[in-house]
Amino acid sequence: MKSELLNNIYSNLVSTAIVLIAICLIYILFYFLVVRKIKDDRRRQKFRIRSFYVACVIFLFFMERVWVEGFTHLLAVLGLVSAGLVVTNKETIMNFVGWLVITWRGLFSEDDLIQIQQYKGYVKRIGILYVMLYEVSDTSGNISGRVIRIPNGLVSNNPIINFSQTTHLFEQSFTLLFSSDNDFVVLKEKIKTIVDNVLAEIYKGKQEFSVDYLGKRSKQLPGRIRLGAKVALQSKSENLSTVQLMTRYYCFSRDAEKIQESILLVLLEFVKNEQSVKLG
Numbered sequence: 001m002k003s004e005l006l007n008n009i010y011s012n013l014v015s016t017a018i019v020l021i022a023i024c025l026i027y028i029l030f031y032f033l034v035v036r037k038i039k040d041d042r043r044r045q046k047f048r049i050r051s052f053y054v055a056c057v058i059f060l061f062f063m064e065r066v067w068v069e070g071f072t073h074l075l076a077v078l079g080l081v082s083a084g085l086v087v088t089n090k091e092t093i094m095n096f097v098g099w100l101v102i103t104w105r106g107l108f109s110e111d112d113l114i115q116i117q118q119y120k121g122y123v124k125r126i127g128i129l130y131v132m133l134y135e136v137s138d139t140s141g142n143i144s145g146r147v148i149r150i151p152n153g154l155v156s157n158n159p160i161i162n163f164s165q166t167t168h169l170f171e172q173s174f175t176l177l178f179s180s181d182n183d184f185v186v187l188k189e190k191i192k193t194i195v196d197n198v199l200a201e202i203y204k205g206k207q208e209f210s211v212d213y214l215g216k217r218s219k220q221l222p223g224r225i226r227l228g229a230k231v232a233l234q235s236k237s238e239n240l241s242t243v244q245l246m247t248r249y250y251c252f253s254r255d256a257e258k259i260q261e262s263i264l265l266v267l268l269e270f271v272k273n274e275q276s277v278k279l280g
Contacts, residue, residue: 019062027055046106053104091153095129098152102126107155112164113253116154128152169209169225169250172260175234176245176267178279187277188231188245194270195229195249198262202255209252225250 030051038044101107103126108114112123113136121133124147135146163170178187203209211227227250234244251259271277 016063019059023055023059023062027051045109049103049106053100091151092129094153094156095151098155099126099128101155102131102152107160108162108164112162114163115161116150117158119148119150121148131155163253170253170256171248171250172256173246173248174260174263176247176279178243178245178277180241180243182243182277184233184243184245188233190270191245191247191267192229192231194266195247195263198259198266199227199229199249199251202251202259202262 031048035044035048035051038047108123108126110123110126113121114123114133119133119135121135122143124132124134130149130151133148133150135144135148136142137144176191178184199209207213209227229247229249231245231247234246271279
């Protein structure tokens with residue numbers, strides 16, 4: 001009986017080694033023939049991780065076929081033990097599942113600026129149980145110096161904002177106060193021209209900031225996103241003595257601070273030179 005058990009274990013170990021070597025060779029071949037040819041770094045990384053997970057699932061499937069036969073009673077005991085561990089370590093399992101979601105779906109990578117609930121910062125490290133962030137100040141937008149450790153389980157049931165996905169346009173806005181004595185038809189047109197000129201200068205020659213490029217990515221985006229500036233009047237008080245001009249425009253997150261500063265400098269120069277413009 002003992003000799004037969006040892007022979008079964010030896011045979012299973014040999015089969016396991018053969019399966020492992022075969023899967024590794026197939027994975028390496030697939031990586032060099034397919035994955036390495038993907039030019040986009042983020043997409044290549046995501047494809048590599050998914051390929052690795054598929055290889056692991058295939059390996060586990062073969063292990064089940066190799067090892068289950070003859071060890072049914074042992075597996076039944078292990079199943080009961082595993083059920084008890086699931087009940088007592090629910091949070092740990094949820095964190096592990098969250099890690100799988102992050103890596104499989106490519107929700108964010110290290111150095112990305114993200115926000116989960118009230119936690120916002122740059123990703124320092126993605127662990128199996130926790131994500132570590134360099135906290136970002138809400139007022140200045142700079143790193144505060146604190147490091148936040150967030151359980152991966154929060155990813156499973158909370159919205160995630162990734163500010164570093166440079167292929168996405170974000171709406172930006174600013175508000176200016178003016179006296180109601182101004183000619184707002186002319187003023188609105190002037191502010192719109194200033195913002196449009198700054199955007200044109202920043203994105204000169206960049207195809208990703210165009211209606212055609214948006215149309216290639218999604219048929220709905222060109223109808224929902226207006227690339228130029230939009231200026232709207234809003235009353236500040238009931239007597240209309242002061243009026244707000246709300247200006248909205250779209251840009252990539254990486255350029256938001258630079259564009260905002262450029263617009264502000266041009267607007268300050270405009271207000272300084274135009275004596276007819278009266279601020280609120």
